[in-house]
Amino acid sequence: MTDAAPPKSERWQIQVRALHKSFGAQHVLRGIELDIERGKTNIIIGGSGQGKSVLMKHLMGLLQPDTGHIYVDGEDIVGLDDVAIGTVRRKFGMVFQYAALFDSMNVVENVAFPLTERYRLPRAEIMSRVRDLLQRLGLPGVEAKFPAELSGGMRKRVALARALIDRPKILLYDEPTTGLDPIATKNVDEMIRRTADDFGVTSVVISHDMASTFRIGDRIAMLYEGAIVASGTPQELLAAPHPALREFVETSGAVRFDAKGRIL
Amino acid sequence: MTDGPATSPAPAVEPGVPPAESPSVLVTVASVALGPPLKFLAAFGEHMMLLGRALAWIVRPPFRPKLFVEQMEFVGVGSLPIVTLVGFFTGAVSALQTVSALKLFQQERWVGFTVGVSLAQELAPVFTALMITARAGSGMATELGSMRITEQIDSLTTFAVNPIQYLVTPRIVATILVMPLMTMVFNVIGLCGGYVVAIVMSHVDFGQASELYRYWTDPKDYYMGLIKSAVFGLALALTACYQGFNVRGGAKEVGRATTRAVVYGSVSVLVLDYFLIEILSLIWPFGGG
Numbered sequence: 364m365t366d367a368a369p370p371k372s373e374r375w376q377i378q379v380r381a382l383h384k385s386f387g388a389q390h391v392l393r394g395i396e397l398d399i400e401r402g403k404t405n406i407i408i409g410g411s412g413q414g415k416s417v418l419m420k421h422l423m424g425l426l427q428p429d430t431g432h433i434y435v436d437g438e439d440i441v442g443l444d445d446v447a448i449g450t451v452r453r454k455f456g457m458v459f460q461y462a463a464l465f466d467s468m469n470v471v472e473n474v475a476f477p478l479t480e481r482y483r484l485p486r487a488e489i490m491s492r493v494r495d496l497l498q499r500l501g502l503p504g505v506e507a508k509f510p511a512e513l514s515g516g517m518r519k520r521v522a523l524a525r526a527l528i529d530r531p532k533i534l535l536y537d538e539p540t541t542g543l544d545p546i547a548t549k550n551v552d553e554m555i556r557r558t559a560d561d562f563g564v565t566s567v568v569i570s571h572d573m574a575s576t577f578r579i580g581d582r583i584a585m586l587y588e589g590a591i592v593a594s595g596t597p598q599e600l601l602a603a604p605h606p607a608l609r610e611f612v613e614t615s616g617a618v619r620f621d622a623k624g625r626i627l
Numbered sequence: 628m629t630d631g632p633a634t635s636p637a638p639a640v641e642p643g644v645p646p647a648e649s650p651s652v653l654v655t656v657a658s659v660a661l662g663p664p665l666k667f668l669a670a671f672g673e674h675m676m677l678l679g680r681a682l683a684w685i686v687r688p689p690f691r692p693k694l695f696v697e698q699m700e701f702v703g704v705g706s707l708p709i710v711t712l713v714g715f716f717t718g719a720v721s722a723l724q725t726v727s728a729l730k731l732f733q734q735e736r737w738v739g740f741t742v743g744v745s746l747a748q749e750l751a752p753v754f755t756a757l758m759i760t761a762r763a764g765s766g767m768a769t770e771l772g773s774m775r776i777t778e779q780i781d782s783l784t785t786f787a788v789n790p791i792q793y794l795v796t797p798r799i800v801a802t803i804l805v806m807p808l809m810t811m812v813f814n815v816i817g818l819c820g821g822y823v824v825a826i827v828m829s830h831v832d833f834g835q836a837s838e839l840y841r842y843w844t845d846p847k848d849y850y851m852g853l854i855k856s857a858v859f860g861l862a863l864a865l866t867a868c869y870q871g872f873n874v875r876g877g878a879k880e881v882g883r884a885t886t887r888a889v890v891y892g893s894v895s896v897l898v899l900d901y902f903l904i905e906i907l908s909l910i911w912p913f914g915g916g
Contacts, residue, residue, distance in 0.1 A: 425784055449787035457785045463778035467770075477786045480689075 372437070376401040376533060376565045377422060382431030384417060391417050393589035395431070399533075399582075404559050404566040406576045408611065409586035415569045418586065419535055422567065423455045424448045435533075453481065456526030456564075457535040461542070462518040464510040470497070470521050471506045477529040496524050499561070500554075516547045520554060527562060534558065536568040540575050548572065552579050573615035585611070674869050677791070678861075681799050681868075684792035694793065698801035702763040702864075703809060709758050714813035717750050718742060718820030726829045735831045739840030742821040747848040751813040752806075753900055756859035759802070759809065760892035764867035767798055768888035771871025772881035780872070795872060799864045806860030807853040814849070847911045855903045862899055863892040 372378070377399035384392040391414040399405045399422075409415050420426040421433060424440050432439050440451050464473045474493045478484055497503060500520050510518055519539065526534055536555060540548040552575050559566045570576050576583060577597050584594035585608045593605040600608060725741045771794060774780050783790045825831045867888040874884045 423785060425781070452785060452787050455785065457782065459778045459782055461777055463782040465774075465779055465782075466777075480786050480788050 374400060376436065377567075378434040379418075379422070380432045380434070382418075382421060382433065383429045384414075384421065384426065385429055391589055392421070392428070395586075395589075395591055397584055397591050397594070399565060399567055401565050402559070402563060403581035404555065404568065404579050405582045405584070406568045406570055406580040407584050407586055408570055408573070408576055408608075410571060410611070413586050414589055415571075415586055416537060419537060419567065419569050422533075423457060423535060424451055453529060454532045455535060456529070456531035456533070458519065458522050458526050458537065458539060460537045460539075462510070462515075462522035464518060464522055464525070466510050469507055469509050470502075470513075473510065473521060474524045474528055476525060481529065492528065493524075496528055497521075500524050500527075515543060516550055519543075519551060523554065523558065527558070527564075530562075531564060533565045533567065536566065536570075538569055538571070540570065540572050548575060551575075555579055573612055673873075674865055677795065677869050677872070678799070678865055680791050681795045681865075684789060684796045685800065687792070691793070691797070694797040695801055698797045699805050701766070702759060702798075702802050703805035706759050706762050706809060707812070709762055710755055710809050710813050711816050713754055713758055714751070714816035715820040717754055717813075718746060718817030718822075719824045720820075721745060721750065721817070722821035722824040722829075726825050726831060735825070735829065736835035736839055738821065738825045738831055739818075739836035740843045742825070743818060743840050743844045744848050746814050746817040746821075747844070747852045749852070749900075751810045751817060752852045752856035752859060753896065755806065755810045755813045755856060756863060756896040757893055759806065759860070760863040760867075760896065761889055763802065764863045764888050764892045765885050767864065767867040768871040768885045769881060771795075771868060772874035772884045773878075775872065775874045776877060776881060790872075795868045798868055799861060802860040802864035803857050804860075806856040810852055810856040811849075814852070851904075851907050851911060854907065855900065858899060858903060859896045862895045866892040866895060 375398045377397075379395050379397040382392050382395035382397075383390070395418060397407075397418075407415055407418065417426060421428055422435075424433075424443065428441060432441055434440070435451055435454065438451070440448065443451065464470075465476065468476070471490070471493055474496065475489050478489050478492070494506070497506065500523060502517065502520055502524065505513065505517065505521070510521070513521065523534075539551050539555065543551060555566060555568060556579050558564065568576075568579070580597055582595065583597055583600050584591050585600070585605060586592075587605070587607040593600055593608050601612075604612065721742045722738055725738045726735050729735045729737055729741075771780075774794070780790045780794070783793055825836065826833045870884040870888040870891070871881075874880050
């Protein structure tokens with residue numbers, strides 16, 4: 364554990380060092396050490412109430428840690444002022460658990476929101492960018508609809524469009540498959556994979572869905588009792604699973620182990 | 628509580644009283660007695676902090692005039708039917724009561740003045756505020772509350788948009804601006820209601836009634852009402868935004884927040900009314916012209 368800033372790395376887009384966060388008497392994050400690999404799908408797994416969402420909000424600077432550092436492209440974002448943190452946030456797009464589309468706006472206005480808020484662009488340009496993106500995400504013909512008129516899966520794709528419209532480098536997904544049926548879950552998994560490939564973004568996915576995790580994850584980190592207890596590629600993790608991870612994986616039924624801890 | 632030094636951990640133990648019990652009894656009594664006022668003060672402080680931040684964002688870019696106009700439309704134009712309806716009947720009832728009372732002395736011609744002044748100073752601002760609390764205040768609390776629980780407020784932050792500036796400031800400012808306008812509408816409609824009851828139905832002489840109204844009603848009666856209504860607007864919008872903005876949990880909590888917004892909003896309007904009369908009567912003493 365070093366306090367010195369890690370060198371700007373080609374491989375790691377985000378590096379979290381010794382991150383602590385408490386809410387009142389509750390010590391939620393207890394010394395997080397986490398590396399997010401550039402251009403890959405990074406999955407953070409953990410049970411409910413382990414602090415996954417809190418960790419994700421730190422990555423984007425939505426919450427400030429008590430102590431510790433978060434380096435985004437080598438720049439420490441802890442303690443930045445409003446303006447600087449605003450610049451950092453432009454590197455991010457976030458897809459919320461239940462899409463969090465603005466229900467007073469239609470699809471186009473929702474997707475265009477980051478552009479209209481951040482820049483003074485001519486309306487025609489905004490519209491063409493929005494239409495292109497909706498087309499690429501397989502969402503033609505929904506432009507004038509309101510979020511309430513869309514299905515859960517479509518809402519998620521519109522939320523993805525809104526997160527992608529300003530060409531972020533990093534996409535955060537907060538439990539993207541919660542509340543979806545198995546087919547829709549598979550579609551969302553594919554959407555995440557395809558987005559990572561097509562748009563070349565670094566994806567960070569918070570999940571407790573083990574089947575999805577092993578389907579789409581390039582790197583997996585396990586959050587347990589406020590710390591990252593295991594991280595690596597799926598193969599690395601399964602080769603020598605941490606007891607908490609093993610229990611998690613076994614209970615979910617996604618992967619089975621034999622008596623010696625090898626994958627069946 | 629005690630005059631002892633602040634660092635002393637326990638109060639002086641009296642002889643015969645077990646040391647372990649005396650503080651706990653004291654603490655219990657103190658928490659029962661001081662709990663509600665302290666809670667009130669804490670909530671008041673949080674309202675003021677929200678207000679402070681909302682007002683500070685008025686002067687900081689980016690400016691979004693569209694949001695202000697939208698809110699003015701919601702609070703004002705949207706409340707127009709209910710304000711008109713209530714205004715008409717308030718004026719009508721007020722005229723009916725006044726005429727029947729003044730009839731005892733055959734002084735019905737004072738009805739215009741009485742109804743006009745009571746509308747201007749009290750009825751119009753208070754009733755308008757109550758109507759707008761019920762309609763727009765509840766709407767604001769519900770909207771902000773459901774935006775909170777569906778993470779729409781969090782998602783604003785991810786686009787580097789300040790949610791207080793985007794959501795709270797326009798609502799508070801719009802309500803402050805629109806309330807006097809709505810109060811004036813209430814006044815005019817209320818006078819129409821009074822006219823129908825007093826002149827048309829009770830056959831009070833219009834010339835005398837209108838002349839007395841014109842002579843005795845002062846602009847300060849209207850100023851007082853309009854100033855009060857702007858303050859009411861601030862109070863009801865702030866209460867509604869505070870309740871909606873701070874929802875935690877699910878749909879049930881949104882409902883509770885809405886109820887609180889209406890109850891606290893209405894109560895604060897009526898309580899403020901008293902203090903505002905006291906303050907404004909320093910500027911415009913009663914009976915003065």
